[in-house]
Amino acid sequence: MNIKIEKLIKPHLLKMKVYEPVDPPEVLAKKAGIKKEQIIKLNGNENPYGGSKKAIQALENTPLHIYPDPLQRKIRTSLSQYTNLPTENIIAGAGSDELIDLIFRLFISYGDNIIDFDPTFAMYGFCARIAGASIIKVPRDSNFEIDIEGLQKNITDKTKIIFVSSPNNPTGNICTKDQVLSLLNTGKLIVIDEAYYEFSGYSVAELVNKHENLVILRTMSKWAGLAGLRIGYALANPILINHLIDIKSPYNVNIAAEVALLASLEDSENLMKNVQLIINERNRMFTMLKKLKNIKPYPSYGNYILCELAEGKAKLVMNQLAENGVFLRYFNNERLKNFFRIAIGTPYQTDIVISYINKFLNKL
Ligand SMILES: Cc1ncc(COP(=O)(O)O)c(C=O)c1O
Structure with missing residues (x-):
């Protein structure tokens, strides 16, 4: 019997507009052609300091x-x-x-x-x-x-x-x-x-x-x-x-x-120290972005900053960064087509991301 399985699936789910999730580090590294350890992953609003040491120890037992x-x-x-x-x-x-x-x-x-x-x-x-x-x-x-x-x-x-x-x-x-x-x-x-x-x-x-x-x-x-x-x-x-x-x-x-x-x-006291580091870094990154030409950062209460670029530039700059192992978040949304979002990472990561943005923004 030749069963067409899609006839049994709920019709409204047959043509799903899917959620666009972020890829894991090894997939991103492969795309950029570099080692997993070298990528700078700022596309998922993740915590650059990882979980609590106490949590990691507790998991062992x-x-x-x-x-x-x-x-x-x-x-x-x-x-x-x-x-x-x-x-x-x-x-x-x-x-x-x-x-x-x-x-x-x-x-x-x-x-x-x-x-x-x-x-x-x-x-x-x-x-x-x-x-x-x-x-x-x-x-x-x-x-x-x-x-x-x-x-x-x-x-x-x-x-x-x-x-x-x-x-x-x-x-x-x-x-x-x-x-x-x-x-x-x-x-x-x-x-x-x-x-x-x-x-x-x-x-x-x-x-x-x-x-x-x-x-x-x-x-x-x-x-x-x-x-x-x-x-x-x-x-x-x-x-x-x-x-x-x-x-x-x-x-x-x-x-x-x-x-x-x-x-x-x-x-939580230790984890909140990391939160404070991230907040400090958010403020530092915002100030640095503000000084760059042709990019507008929006003030943020989260662990990320949304940036607006000139018409058609956001995707180009983001792709250039990705080729260099730095991953930001771009959105498939008409209103945000000239924006990308940068998650707040470590001070070292901020310095790299800012220098790449500066370099590519003015070259394109
Ligand atoms: C606004 C908002 N709500 C919920 C979530 C999902 O959080 P969780 O990892 O707990 O599913 C996210 C993750 O990015 C988020 O940005």
Whole structure:
């Protein structure tokens, strides 16, 4: 029997516009024709100082043959101390990416819509496409601030979730508490993605027990350097948290991620020293970029800086850097076609990236 398997796949998933992830170091090194150790990877907003030494030590003694705790008791207790919120307000996921996906499963039916503020993190739109929901993109203004009036004009009965990344990836600006309060007044589910919270020091987490329609997303990927282990968490009111727990896969957070999170939170003082180094470096890089001609850096509260170049230059400069083993992030987005995003690395990496940008920018 000759089965055409695609006839059985959900029609809306047959022609997926996929998420464009970043390649791992060995693939990038091969592209540049250099050794893995030589590349400068500034395309994933990763932590250049890696994870906590305590986390790495803890992983060595982790028993791998036992399933992790489905109710994440130790994780939630430890995060409760870190966030100053009760354990009932907390759920962990395999990266905050998994939590975004779970939120879609809980709230979105085929044909619903979600709203985000363009440009922003591509994962919201990606999950919407998988769910068969449409994405309404309300454009950010010229400083990339969110447009609440524009939002209000676009809300319909089918709108279920409004997503805001704060600091916004890739533009770097935050959504203020007043803006969040106006969003909450829409009565829709408001997801404030604080993946870069530790670099901004700005949070609206204290609102979760006053507003049932608020979810805060956080991650251990950035400040704690655990991107490879995939662990993030959500803060929300206990009713919503319990529904998310009910639908998650039972052992969603693996044992290595659990152990690393616990050790990292015990070592948070040291990790925050690395965060401070990254913030210092962000400020230094911003000042250096400002001095260059033909490139405009945008102020950032994250561990990255978005830069605007003259028409047609961004991709060319980025490609030249890639040929020299320095990888930045370019976006397949009309509004950002003349931009790239640089993750903040070590001082040594900053010096190299700036000198290459300077060299190529003025040659092209
Ligand atoms: C705004 C934002 N949210 C979430 C994530 C994903 O984080 P995680 O590694 O926890 O899945 C990222 C990663 O780049 C991000 O930029």
